[in-house]
Amino acid sequence: MDKHLEDYSHKRFNILTGEWVLVSPHRSKRPWQGQNEAVNNEKRPEYDESCYLCAGNTRISGDVNPKYTGTYVFTNDFAALQSDSPSFKVNDGLLQAESETGICKVICFSPDHSKSLADMDVPGITQVVKTWQKEYKEIGANDAIKYVQIFENKGAVMGCSNPHPHGQIWSQSSLPNEVSKKDTTQKAYFADKKSSLLGDYLKQELNGDRERIIFENDAFVVLIPFWAVWPFEAMIAPKNKQNSILDMTEKEAELYAEAISVLTKVYDKLFNTSFPYSSGIHQAPTDGGDNAHWHWHMSFYPPLLRSATVKKFMVGYEMFGTPQRDITAEGAAQRLRDLL
Amino acid sequence: MDKHLEDYSHKRFNILTGEWVLVSPHRSKRPWQGQNEAVNNEKRPEYDESCYLCAGNTRISGDVNPKYTGTYVFTNDFAALQSDSPSFKVNDGLLQAESETGICKVICFSPDHSKSLADMDVPGITQVVKTWQKEYKEIGANDAIKYVQIFENKGAVMGCSNPHPHGQIWSQSSLPNEVSKKDTTQKAYFADKKSSLLGDYLKQELNGDRERIIFENDAFVVLIPFWAVWPFEAMIAPKNKQNSILDMTEKEAELYAEAISVLTKVYDKLFNTSFPYSSGIHQAPTDGGDNAHWHWHMSFYPPLLRSATVKKFMVGYEMFGTPQRDITAEGAAQRLRDLL
Ligand SMILES: O=P(O)(O)O[C@H]1O[C@H](CO)[C@@H](O)[C@H](O)[C@H]1O
Ligand SMILES: O=P(O)(O)O[C@H]1O[C@H](CO)[C@@H](O)[C@H](O)[C@H]1O
Numbered sequence: 001m002d003k004h005l006e007d008y009s010h011k012r013f014n015i016l017t018g019e020w021v022l023v024s025p026h027r028s029k030r031p032w033q034g035q036n037e038a039v040n041n042e043k044r045p046e047y048d049e050s051c052y053l054c055a056g057n058t059r060i061s062g063d064v065n066p067k068y069t070g071t072y073v074f075t076n077d078f079a080a081l082q083s084d085s086p087s088f089k090v091n092d093g094l095l096q097a098e099s100e101t102g103i104c105k106v107i108c109f110s111p112d113h114s115k116s117l118a119d120m121d122v123p124g125i126t127q128v129v130k131t132w133q134k135e136y137k138e139i140g141a142n143d144a145i146k147y148v149q150i151f152e153n154k155g156a157v158m159g160c161s162n163p164h165p166h167g168q169i170w171s172q173s174s175l176p177n178e179v180s181k182k183d184t185t186q187k188a189y190f191a192d193k194k195s196s197l198l199g200d201y202l203k204q205e206l207n208g209d210r211e212r213i214i215f216e217n218d219a220f221v222v223l224i225p226f227w228a229v230w231p232f233e234a235m236i237a238p239k240n241k242q243n244s245i246l247d248m249t250e251k252e253a254e255l256y257a258e259a260i261s262v263l264t265k266v267y268d269k270l271f272n273t274s275f276p277y278s279s280g281i282h283q284a285p286t287d288g289g290d291n292a293h294w295h296w297h298m299s300f301y302p303p304l305l306r307s308a309t310v311k312k313f314m315v316g317y318e319m320f321g322t323p324q325r326d327i328t329a330e331g332a333a334q335r336l337r338d339l340l
Numbered sequence: 341m342d343k344h345l346e347d348y349s350h351k352r353f354n355i356l357t358g359e360w361v362l363v364s365p366h367r368s369k370r371p372w373q374g375q376n377e378a379v380n381n382e383k384r385p386e387y388d389e390s391c392y393l394c395a396g397n398t399r400i401s402g403d404v405n406p407k408y409t410g411t412y413v414f415t416n417d418f419a420a421l422q423s424d425s426p427s428f429k430v431n432d433g434l435l436q437a438e439s440e441t442g443i444c445k446v447i448c449f450s451p452d453h454s455k456s457l458a459d460m461d462v463p464g465i466t467q468v469v470k471t472w473q474k475e476y477k478e479i480g481a482n483d484a485i486k487y488v489q490i491f492e493n494k495g496a497v498m499g500c501s502n503p504h505p506h507g508q509i510w511s512q513s514s515l516p517n518e519v520s521k522k523d524t525t526q527k528a529y530f531a532d533k534k535s536s537l538l539g540d541y542l543k544q545e546l547n548g549d550r551e552r553i554i555f556e557n558d559a560f561v562v563l564i565p566f567w568a569v570w571p572f573e574a575m576i577a578p579k580n581k582q583n584s585i586l587d588m589t590e591k592e593a594e595l596y597a598e599a600i601s602v603l604t605k606v607y608d609k610l611f612n613t614s615f616p617y618s619s620g621i622h623q624a625p626t627d628g629g630d631n632a633h634w635h636w637h638m639s640f641y642p643p644l645l646r647s648a649t650v651k652k653f654m655v656g657y658e659m660f661g662t663p664q665r666d667i668t669a670e671g672a673a674q675r676l677r678d679l680l
Contacts, residue, residue, distance in 0.1 A: 159653025313499025
């Protein structure tokens, strides 16, 4: 790799979003006198009677969770998107708005309140993967739903209000901003080269000096993308183009679960804490269109930078200018690889 | 206004960035069981001997601050961008990077450690405005600098590591992402209509039912834009198109300072706390090009949602999909207006 990238400020191009990230490698020497996050390494019980996600407990809506044993899915009691709201449009000069309908669900990954994905075994995570597949398929089959966003907020610092292992699905009647960007770039590349943009990138990484690769198995790569924004941001992607998570074989679903297990475990080791992050899957829209250009992938955006208590703040310059990072993708990958 | 916008989920279009925001008005009823922020309403002394921004104190670099009495500007000791780094380009298949040089400065707003902009008087804020003008002009005159980003991170929750009233300037050799987006939309509109996109929007707001307007004086409007993302996000903009802050008359600089004063004071009143935010000025690039389409404006992105301790988390769905808000721009404007 060009040695300049290790020492001098530069910007890197995100081929999927078409946007830039500013990298300031020398800046990690800056002392930190700002806010520290609370660490919560408290051991949780396997069952918590005050947890509204534990099996058998009553939620705020009055609904009672069944005594589930694997994963458990229900419609979000405070859904940001609803399926029964009226359709309308505001087109008043420079004020433009449109109704947005959708379905929001919560997915409990396990009845065990004490565990996170990092603590679950591969068969347990495989069950989560299969639940994502089932939901993506079912919700996506709804004519009113054009996109199904699967994500997880983990840790209080990521706005997660309940430590019980769970993720969410917000699905809606149009394409979200970030998905739109990736749709455009992948479509243009596929039209031009008849080949997957992300697939070609992964090939280049796998056949290069591999300095951003954390782990691979037969079907998946785990790596820090060249254009990563968050300090230890990582991506899990199938080596060969698959439009959505429905394209996985049984065996591949297990290999995907293995990749999730490896990454989340190494994250927890890094700062010896239950590592917070938001993760999300970007994949083909369910709009009935031609989505052959889509190569699905899962990204992890963890906020921690230096320790269990010091996070990266995406604030002033980042909000008004460009996301900025203080350590390189290569340095971050090295540190995670060393913990494998 | 269309009453649907008060009750049902919808998306609104940001005419300046070309992106959407998802609004879920019914969702503010959701109970909050997640992370609470620390409130820091501690009275600070006017001088703190351990503060590296106070007059007469020594910074980590060994430099000693002068006994300044108004504003004080110096080059950031841990600059994310440096002016003397080499020029290089990486163009290796799907890996694309470019060197980025720049100048980063810190601006102390006042020697008084105990004050924020909200506590300063209008003549004091006018001095800050004049300092911004001087820096934008001087830094922008440098051929290597194409954009001068002025911003402030206020409060520990916004990654601010020192409560001494101060802001920053990061200037660089290319246009940041957010500036690029606004450059494109304004240029297209100006080419088409020979008129300012933001100016026409402000006219529509001023001549409409004014439900998003918080304050106006002869030269400036303070409002919550129709497409605001953060709960109490606000914008200050000159009513008539000005490309940059250099276009203000002496009198207008004072009126701008008044607008900043009114907004920051009302923010502090809202939750009875020193209100955290990141603010930033978007204005004409200093690239020597034709920037007649630019209409400068200052935006405030405050994270608090419900109280001094409960903020809005821009996490999972927001990172992977679209920014989402729980209260409407109109409701937020009403609450701020009621405190004037
Ligand atoms: O420059 P500071 O105050 O040290 O740092 C703060 O502002 C910067 C610019 O928005 C951010 O990149 C940092 O994450 C934040 O902590
Ligand atoms: O849905 P939850 O867990 O109540 O809420 C959390 O995730 C949402 C989706 O990313 C965010 O909009 C909220 O700000 C966050 O607190």
